Amino acid sequence: MPEKFDVIVVGAGPAGTSCAYTCAKNGLKVLLIERGEFPGAKNVMGGILYRKQMEEIIPEFWKEAPLERPVVEQRFWFLDKESMVTTSYKALEWGKEPFNNFTVLRAKFDKWFASKAVEQGAVLINETVVLECIVDDGKVVGVRTDRPDGDVYADVVVLADGVNSLLAKSLGFHKEWKPEEVALTVMEVMKLPKKVINERFNVNDDQGVSVEIFGDSTKGALGTAFLYTNKDSLNIGVGTTLSGMIKKKMKPYELLEYVKEHPMIKPYIEGAETEEYLAHLIPEGGYNSVPKLVGDGVIVTGDAAQLVNAIHREGSNMAMTSGRLAAETIMRAKETEDYSERTLDYYRTAIYDSFIGKDLKKYKDATHVFEEHPQYFEQYIPLMNRAMGTFFTVDGTPKREKQSKIIKSFTGKNGRLGVAKDLYRAWRVVK
């Protein structure tokens, strides 16, 4: 008789581990299956972890979790070739409890987080691929792994298998993602002494900075570059929609070199030594790409469910909340021993009632519209730079003349009406 669990969770990333942790803590028998050598070995994130959603799973986790720095300043750079318009917000409050967010290195963090689920009683097995869900009479009853005699059974299987979500796809919950529904991102972790980071970013040991970079960093394609401060290293990366990468025939690693060599960025990473190079897809299809979330005996969470807010670079927090909501749903189902789609549908409702569903809905057309109208990244960011350049260059031209020249430069190509339309369109998708 093969072993049976209350819950099998596939994938020990933030979604899967949150679910496993919450279920185990509440006395359920949980099996957490990870295909990597250890949790985190296959996972990549730019590096920003939000406090709130993590705290809802492990209160005051920052006292023991392996974190890098709490972020006290969020900078935004709008890049042109040799200039940039910048804006930022810095708050010392974010450097103190309860913090806003942290920079983290995922291989370290995920390993620790999974160990906390094990402490609660979850059984973790690494180095195991789930090949398929075992379906009996339309109901998911377990999983088939690549281990010998590798079938295991459970009342509920939670799919937290990440952006590639082979399992949810094989159950027919969604079709293959389209190249415009995913962002291809590459990054490097670059070693740099703590002291140098502190000086360059104007912070102390316990303060971090995040920089989101738009415009020339993606050569006008829809996407962003980023630069985050760890304790004694930097995460630098760049990503665009896969469709953008294909359309512009860009090699991701060459685009990353372009970012690293950019005259506005280079001084920050000067002298830093690359420690690791990583590539990953981010599911950025948003609200309209969210697949079927529940079936009989099965729930889909995190990246596998396209729960990412690309506009606000939120993903792991949504993953954690979805994992927790999946766990709560399973505990409710356990009370009546009913694991049908109808009962588990509580999860779907909970997702759409939470900040996850609301935020995804708010930006449901954003990525799509920016993809269809490349002028925002291609034209307006360079224009913004030229406008500032014109206005602040003192050359004897009266300010009123400069203003009218700037307005003409904005309206010249597309006409006043075109610009008004663009502004209205952008406002509508983010309002």
Added chain:
Amino acid sequence: MAKTVEEKQYLVRFRCDTKSHLEIKDHNVCMTQCPDKDCTIFCPAEVYKWEGDRMFVGYEGCHECGSCRIGCGFDNIKWEYPKGGHGIVFRLA
């Protein structure tokens, strides 16, 4: 400073299986229907290399990102996870 993709890949740890988890479904499709060979451009690990008349798949350096499966305009790449514990092993982010 790691500048080229070769230098970047050198910094990554791989536990390679002896069997490829990536497979070109029909080599003829690459040859006759796909002039751009986008996979040789967008793959972040330069896994795909067009050599004369055949697509070579260097699965050993694969980051398992999934781009090739989604980005191949001809749905011509069979994509699986490497055997448990094998493939890329990220140490940091």
